[in-house]
Structures are given as structure tokens and as C-alpha cells.
Amino acid sequence: MKYLDASSDKIAVGLAFGPIVPEFIAESPGLLDYVEVPFEQLLHTPEVGSIQDSLPIILHCASMSVAGFVPPDEATLKLVDREAKRTKTPWIGEHLAFITADPLDTTASPTALTYTVCPQLSEETVEQVACNLSRLRPQFEVPVILENSPQYFDVPGSTMRMTEFIGTVVERCDVGLLLDLTHFLISMINTEQDEAKEIDRLPLERLVEIHISGLNVQSGIAWDDHATPATEAVFDLLQRVLRRARPRAVTLEYNWSPSFPRSTLKKHVERVREMVGNS
């Protein structure tokens, strides 16, 4: 089993686990420092964990509904903790989002989704995140860091812009940031804000990890797309962030398609390694 060296001062570069990752590791030895694996995948297909024979794992999670009002059950948290201990992940990345919500019919069970959703950007949500984190954090031996959501539409009742919301949560909760640059760019496009100006307002001193992936604009909205490569605009943001901050890891999320071009994948991993001074 391989583990990420938490004391290393180099910026690690890895891939989100997907259908092409095992083959890519075999084809390109030494190019990756880790694989980011969703907790949910380890739960449902435990054999995925064998990837750790080749590379360390960073644990990602979408089950804790950190920005939601329906808490995850204790059993789920225990399983997350079990995987965190087993993989010796240096941190647990979780979405600053909700995946479960109260039912419309109060007699029914909570509504559980399969995809995380951007929450209402408000003081009320910030307080809820703080409350949720105060319950979650003692359950784990490693830090939980929060990933910004992509904003596809104005969430009713929101009183903050995305940048302000992220900044307020990070400060109020004293929590590390997993900055998904593609999510950030999507939010900026969809809310007609200047991404370069806004990214400078983020609390990058809290930055722990970066995600990059593709995006595309369809039906009038910019969408996350892990089946296509990151655009130049995403790399521009990465360059801008790296001028101000030194994250511990950069993860390329190219994990939706088994036919993702291998040559592009290799080129992008090498490009990121060069950008972080780790080539």
C-alpha cells in the first residue's frame, strides 16, 4: 500500500479515479503522485481500493451534505472514517453543497439525490455549514476540506455572491479549501462575473487542493464536463492561483469517459506538473 507523504513540500499531481486510470498508471510510470477516489466508489466497488498498491489515495466524498439541513447518518460517517483510516488519506475533500434535503411532504423521508447541488448562498447556510462541520470533524483523524460548487442557476434567497460565500465559510469555519477551478469558472460565466477579478478575492491562504476538468456551454449555461479536457481559461486560472498560493495537490478530473484521449491526458498531466514546478 502506498501513502501520500504528508510532510512533502512538493505539490502533488494526481488523477480522479475513472475507467482509464489503471491503464494510464501502467503506461506512464512516475507521472502521477496519487489517485483521488470517491468514498462512495470504495463503498460500492471495494476492489477499486487495490489502486493503492500502485499509488497513494486521496479520499473524496459526496455523502456528508455539508451545506444541507439533513445530516448524514452515523453509519455513513463511520464508513467514511473507516476508509479515511484505511487509505491514510491526508485529508477528506467534501463538497460545499447538499445532496440530501428535507421532503416537501413532511411525513416522507428526506429527498436523497445522486449529485451534489449548490446551496443557497446566505448567512443561514454559512451557519449551517459551521454547525455541520462541528459535528463532522471530531469523527475523523484528518481534516475535512471543502470544495466550491458549480453554480448553474441563481439559488432563491441567496444574499451573497459565490466568492463571498466561499470566503465567509472558510473564515467562519476555519476550514481548508479545495478549489475546483472549473466549478469556479462555471459559476463566474453563469453569473456574469469576471473570473480573474473574483478569484483574487478568494482566501487562497487556505488552499489545500485544486481540481481541474473540462466544461462546456450548452443550452445557454456553462456545465461541468469531466469527459472533455480543461480549457485554456481553466489553465489561466491555475496559473493565476499558483502565483499567489501553494496548494498541496492538483487533481485532474478526467474521469467520465473511457475514451478520453490518452495523449491529451498525458499532455495535461505533464503541463500541470510543469506549472507546479514538479516536472
Add this chain to the structure above:
Amino acid sequence: MSASQVHAVIAAGLKEPGLLARWKQEPEMLRQCGVDPDAIDLEALLKFAGLTTKVRHNGLRGDLPLTFRLLNIAGLEIEVFRAYAIFHAGKSFGPTVQERIDDLSHFLKQWLDFDKREHALLWDLIRHEVALARLRKLDVIADAGSMVQHRVRASSVPRVRGEIILHEMQSDPRVVETLLSQKTPKLEQAPVGDFYFCYWRPNAEDLYVLELDALGFYLLSAIDGKRSAAELSSQLGGARKLRSGLLNSLAELVGVGVIAFD
């Protein structure tokens, strides 16, 4: 609007896209849920439901890489999966890749507008990939039957060798595949017209895509290993007496090896 109420409405709508469609018709229903209908973009939520539906079909990309590439290049992903989310509302997606492909194909057949060029290309391409994937997964034992070209008589009974899938199309998916391999595909370069294809798996090793003419296609469609050449001729609108066109077609199919006479 409290955050928990807003989250509840969004989650309910994403879980059950039929609700989003109903709220679009009757926005005042949202007030009962604590949300101002003017403050929520239901169409954007429907498109988001389309994104989540698309992501739930990532498992199909292994069998349908070109279909997903075309959806992306043509900018149809969100539009198609938004409509599919509503079409499929209230039902759960099939547990296997094959069931999900079947369900998606069933939806597309009903939803696509075949007068729109990109819709027609999509329908052809998904059927092309499904046919190839389906035949690849079959255990086909090579047909030991003779391929010697006998003189075809009216009483001769042709049969198909191996497994075939037949599709009548408006485009040639092999041409579309070549276009899609380019960095910036120009889909308008794909010729449209009448195309007839036979996907043929003669044995465990080989898989062919045969382009046929109309007569060969309908002839092959009618061959069932029971009807004689004379009966096929009659069924295809000709006389029981075999005409040269039909004889030539049968001879060509025998020559390729896709049919044989015992």
C-alpha cells in the same frame, strides 16, 4: 425564503423532474412550498436535471463513445438528457448498461426529430454503436454451411450465416465516425440520403458492416431460413418466377458469405 425550504424544493424537483414541469405550468404551487415562483429558474433546474441524468449514463460511454461525442459536438447533451429526465420521470433507470441503452434508444426513437440533420445523425450513430456492441457480446459459432455458389432455383431456401442486425439509415455512421475523430468536426460534411446496413457477425472473431442496396437489404430482412427464393420474390412484390435482379442480389449475398443455401 429559508435555505432549508429552498433546498427541499430544488431537491424534490431534481429527484422528480415531472414536478418541475408541473411547477412550470402552475407556478403558484411553489408558494405552498415556501418559495417565490419568480425567484426560481425552473428551466435552468430542468437543464440541471438533464446534466445529472447525463452523468448517471456515463456507464454507457464504453459502448457508445461516438454517440456521446456527437451529443457533445452538436451541443445536444443537455437538451437530450433534459427531455429524457422528464420522459423517464417517476421510473428508476435500469440496473444494467444494456437496459439503460435500450431505454435511452426507446426514448430517442420517440423524441428525436428526424428532419433535423443532427438528430438523424444521432439516431443512426446510436443504432450503429448498439448493433456493434450487441454483436460483439454474442457467442457466435461459425456456420459450417457451404459457401459454394449453387445455381439458385425457385425452390432454394436461403438462410443467414451467423448473426445479423439490419438498419436503414439517413447517413453513413462510418463517415460520421471519421468526422468525429477530427478536432473540430464538421458534421455538415456527412452526406445524407438512403443508406442500408447489415451488421454481421459470422463467427467469434469477425464483425463486419456491410453496405447494401435497397433490394439486398429488404431481401436479407425477409430471409428466415424457411421461405424459398420464389416465396421471397413474391413477398417483395415480384412474381414467383425469379427475375434477374433478385437472382443477382441473392448471388451477391452468397458471394459475401452472409447467406447460404443448404
